[in-house]
Amino acid sequence: MPSGGYRPGAGRPKKSPMQKLLDGNPGKRPLMFLELGESDELPQTPAKWLSANGKEVYREVYEWLAKVGCLKGILPYHLEEYAHCRSRWKEYEEIIMQTSIRSDKVDVVAVATLAEKYMNLTNAVWQKIFAVVRDSKLKTWDMKTPNDT
Numbered sequence: 001m002p003s004g005g006y007r008p009g010a011g012r013p014k015k016s017p018m019q020k021l022l023d024g025n026p027g028k029r030p031l032m033f034l035e036l037g038e039s040d041e042l043p044q045t046p047a048k049w050l051s052a053n054g055k056e057v058y059r060e061v062y063e064w065l066a067k068v069g070c071l072k073g074i075l076p077y078h079l080e081e082y083a084h085c086r087s088r089w090k091e092y093e094e095i096i097m098q099t100s101i102r103s104d105k106v107d108v109v110a111v112a113t114l115a116e117k118y119m120n121l122t123n124a125v126w127q128k129i130f131a132v133v134r135d136s137k138l139k140t141w142d143m144k145t146p147n148d149t
Contacts, residue, residue, distance in 0.1 A: 041071045047080050053087035064145065073132045082125040089118035
């Protein structure tokens with residue numbers, strides 16, 4: 001009977017992800033770090049395509065990021081997307097509040113579904129922005145965010 005070839009479980013055991021982290025740079029390749037220049041800061045003015053509510057949300061989050069001191073490292077697209085999603089979510093919530101009492105149930109369910117989708121999108125985009133702030137380890141941050149209100 002032949003004994004060569006691939007056998008499941010044979011060979012050196014694989015390292016766990018934790019062990020890989022503890023070992024550091026196992027390939028000993030030089031690590032490249034990106035330097036962020038002055039032009040990599042977020043634009044202070046919101047995009048033209050945002051609605052009035054979206055521009056308000058953009059300015060609110062921009063002011064918070066400036067106060068905290070974390071204008072670098074966040075992609076402008078993420079902040080624009082967050083402002084758009086949050087403003088739409090607020091609009092749908094207002095529609096639900098205004099029409100839920102006097103309207104047909106089907107319309108309210110459709111709008112509620114859209115509101116839930118925008119809420120989930122808003123949270124997903126906020127996590128991208130917040131990850132940069134959290135990982136920056138800022139000294140001026142009081143652990144409060146514009147998303148808390």
